[in-house]
Amino acid sequence: RNIALEVPVWDPDICIQCGKCVYVCPHAVIRAKVVPPELLANAPASFKSTEARWKELPNQKYVLQVAVEDCTGCALCVEACPVKDKRQTGRKAINMAPQLPLREAEAQNWEFFKQLPNHPRFDGIHFNNVKNVQLLEPLFEFSGACAGCGETPYLSLLTRLFGDRLYVANATGCSSIYGGNLPTTPWTFEAATGRGPAWSNSLFEDNAEFGLGMRLALDEQMNLARELVGRLRNVIGAELADALLNADQSTEQGIAAQRERVAELRRRLEGWRAETAALQPPIADLPSLISNLLAVSDKLVRKSVWIVGGDGWAYDIGYGGLDHVLASGHNVKMLVLDTEVYSNTGGQASKATPLGAIAKFAAAGKHTRKKDLGMMAMSYGNVYVAQVAMGANDAQTIKAFLEAESYNGPALIIAYSHCIAHGIDMAKGLHQQKLAADSGYWPLYRYDPRLHAQGKNPFQLDSGAPKIAFKDYAYNETRYRMLQQSHPEEAEALMKAAQAAVNEHWRKYEEMALKGIGQPHDGAGAMVGGAKSAGTLEPRVAV
Ligand code: SF4
Ligand code: SF4
Ligand code: SF4
Structure with missing residues (x-):
């Protein structure tokens, strides 16, 4: 497509092969493989590789390649890279550089990279962490989503983890548009087998069914x-x-x-x-x-059915069906790509829109709280529920996906998805996810009904206690800042109410982690505490 002015360039000398850049790329443009050195004998002159750092894969080469002609230049990969170049301030193990001078050589490198074998998903390596997951072939690639989209990395992860066993029912919304802009489709198949996920799109109002x-x-x-x-x-x-x-x-x-x-x-x-x-x-x-x-x-062969959509589907128009299907007890997984607004139709408020944010139909700032969809699902007792934000904790996201899939029953994952509708610098989307969790607004958690049977608390709070005020997260985003500029007094009152809501919400979750939640749905096991958080029930930020 050649839409990026700048693309990432890899520095193999300082790369630690963590896979974070691969994990967060919204368009599955940057990929990694580990291959025997002899396969690189005929590599183009500018093709880069280095010794692979996997103890399970000795004497192999690690290669990281960007499809520069499909890169959108969003720079999320660079933001995610944890390695600072000590030789030059501000540089990392991957850095943006003008695309044009690189285009021809990197296009050849990409063609060479594509024919190298992908790692099999069943050879003893555990694909339960970011480093190993980077080696799995994504089957969702080069979509038409916005540069830096916060939704698509979750879909790419879904295909990496579950491959051709995946059946996706996609609600109408952004994900059905970038996921099905026919006659092309970003859902693809494994190079080695020709098999890929099955995907189909239904309406807003009946996707869960x-x-x-x-x-x-x-x-x-x-x-x-x-x-x-x-x-x-x-x-x-x-x-x-x-x-x-x-x-x-x-x-x-x-x-x-x-x-x-x-x-x-x-x-x-x-x-x-x-x-x-x-x-x-x-x-x-x-x-x-x-x-x-x-x-x-x-x-x-075991199949994995995932029902996917945005918050407009899950919280609003398709909620009745979502609730009905969760209550059915059937083995289906729901992935809510929560942008907190109807992104595809221009930013209308949904019941996921947070208190204090501006959206269409909430031009004076939303005066009601976001619906707690996770809490509603947990009330059934037999639904696996997780709230994730890959920018806040990438490992917890993988854990939640794997646990949900392995659970023989209904599951719901609510995934924080930064979006252009938030009015942010999209390159900082992952950082905003982290701030959302750090403020206590978006606590990361997992509720696993199987823990009942082991006599444990099924609710695990994966976030630490809030470290920053809600406004320190919110005012990085135009959707909150606009009101501050146009109606400062109203904005202040709403921000105060929003902080109070965060405090109350956090207290509730912390208490659930400390004291247990509800009763075992099957009567098995007694509840014991299991909090990972600091343990105090006091609000962290004064209102
Ligand atoms: S700049 Fe964006 S699209 Fe390009 S490789 Fe990095 S994360 Fe992917
Ligand atoms: S994020 Fe940085 S250190 Fe990690 S694999 Fe990518 S380039 Fe290497
Ligand atoms: S509008 Fe938001 S959710 Fe939709 S593709 Fe763009 S960034 Fe992604």
Whole structure:
């Protein structure tokens, strides 16, 4: 596309290979691989690499490459880089530089990089931290989202973690527009297998139900496949049939083993399809049974259904459906990309818009509090709930995604997503996320119903006690500052009310972390404390 005036340039000499730049890139433009040195023998002259720093991957090369023609120049990667160049003040292990002089050589480097193998997701490396996750191939790339968008890194992460097992039901909104600007689509497939996530878009008002329908259909197909495996046990072979039916798919290794079994199943079925007459004793309708099983055999591999949308969908127009689907107890995951405003239609207030912020339909500043969607979901007791902000704690975000996916029930993740509608320097979006958490406005937490059974508090507060006043976060953003400039007295009153709301909200969450929340939904286990925070229940900032 060549829209960036400046693009990042990597300095392999001081890079610590942390993967943070790869993790935060909204357009999956910057990527990392670890490869055997011999694969770099024919690399272009300007292609960079360095010794890989993975103890599980000895004697390998680490390469970090930017697709400069698809980079938007947002500089989030540079902001995320933790390494300061001691040789030159202000420089890091990755720095912005004019694109034009780099374009031709880097385009060649990108082509070379693309044909290098991606790391398999099941070879013993645990993809539960930012460093390792950078090696997973993203299957959401080069979208039409704004430069520096705070939503898309979460989608990129989703595809990295769950790959082609992912089924996405996408509500209308920004994510359906940049996710489906047909005839192109940023949802793509693995280079090695040609398989990728399934994606479809539904309306604002029925997306949760749409995703639930995907889950029910997948479950029906899986049940049919299991039934047919049982009926065709003699054809398939008892050992393979039993292994297919009893597979442990709780890990990527287990899932990979099941994929191999399904491939073997398909080989055997294809073989029998040609020779059904030879089978003794004969089985009635054997050709159609084999055809049916071939059609649904892929559903024997565990699938992951994610219902995705913005706050306009989740808090407002689609809320009834979201609540209904959470209450259904089915194994679906909901990801709310919370920009706190209807971003795609020009910035109208939603029930996620915070007190004191200006938005369309709240031109004098919103006078009511943001709805606490997480608390409402937690009240069910059997819903996994997490609130995340990757700019505040990238590891907690990965943990929440993995825990939600592994939970055999409904899950809700509310993800802070900075947005152009906030009126910020988008290069500082991750920093704003951190300030939101530091102020206590956006506490990071995870509520895992499985902890009930272990006699633990299911609510874990992952944020420390507030360190800054709410206004020190809010007044970096035009949506709050505008009112301060036009109606200073009104702004001051709203800011005071907003700080009081933050204090009250934080106290409530801290108390839940210290004392436990509700009763175990299944009667298992007793509650004990489990706070990670400082432990005092006093408000941190005076109002
Ligand atoms: S400047 Fe932005 S789009 Fe380009 S590589 Fe960095 S994070 Fe990605
Ligand atoms: S964020 Fe910086 S140190 Fe980390 S991998 Fe990227 S360039 Fe290297
Ligand atoms: S309007 Fe906001 S959420 Fe939508 S693409 Fe732009 S930055 Fe992302």
